Amino acid sequence: MGQHHHHIAANRILSADDLRKQFGYSQDTNTLLQDIAGESHKKLLSELAAIAQHQFLSPGKKGLVKGFFLFGPPGTGKTTLARRLTLELAERFAHEAGSQSVVMATIDGAEIARSRYGESEERILDIFAHARNGFTAQNQRSVVLFDDIESVFMSRDNQNAKEWHFSQDSVFFHAVDELDTSRSILILTSNRPDLVDAAILDRFLAYEVGTPDAETMCQIISSLVRSQAIGEADLEKIENATIDAYARGEIRSIRDAQKFILSCYVASILGQESRAYRPSRASTVP
């Protein structure tokens, strides 16, 4: 197997600087101009950060919390929360040696599931070896995101679960039990928790990232609209139109809201409805 770095492409590793860029960090104001919005998302972030920070600071390597399982419909902010959590931890541990104190590794669940027999187990082992040794530097802390895991960790009573999924599961759970929680924390996401093996729920703290409630949605819509270069007159119009669409049930996720705002924006440039394709219904929950 060599030196454990043939499987993880460099573009799968996000540094604190990469994440700062994503969230629109402004040096002038020392703030994130595109920070996550919505009270419930912010509260969730602060809970996850408190738990992870506590374990990173603990002398023991065998903390009880191996990671978080974030589940909910598509486009509700699961992946974004994982990224924002990593940035939060990177900021909190910035005083530690090296400016890249916490990085995020993203493992695409579908890709692991597609691997040939035996290869996916090897990949899983390789990922955990990286977590143990540091992904891009010695002794580096990390958040390891297993994104969209439903195809990997299938429930045993799922008809599609093949024998080799069980073998992946056992390799994975053994590695999870051995995880050094003072250095790494895992995040698993899925929009099909019904397909996911119950063992996941036993070992990870599970959080639902559902369709935002009305108050959260309004806060997010407002922040999305206001981060666009739109004149003040149009701002309010688009904001209200989006909130109306949410009230009509046409918007069920943050991604739906973004699409709706985009179409309003284009219409306001054109002075009429855009000819761009627009599905008549919001994306549905599978």
Ligand SMILES: Nc1ncnc2c1ncn2[C@@H]1O[C@H](COP(=O)(O)OP(=O)(O)OP(=O)(O)O)[C@@H](O)[C@H]1O
């Ligand atoms: N709290 C938030 N405030 C504002 N925008 C957000 C927030 N959370 C997510 N977004 C934006 O919403 C979009 C969807 O988020 P994300 O990709 O994280 O969803 P997801 O739950 O991972 O979706 P999927 O299940 O399809 O993978 C992204 O463009 C992201 O930037």
Ligand SMILES: [Mg+2]
């Ligand atoms: Mg996602």
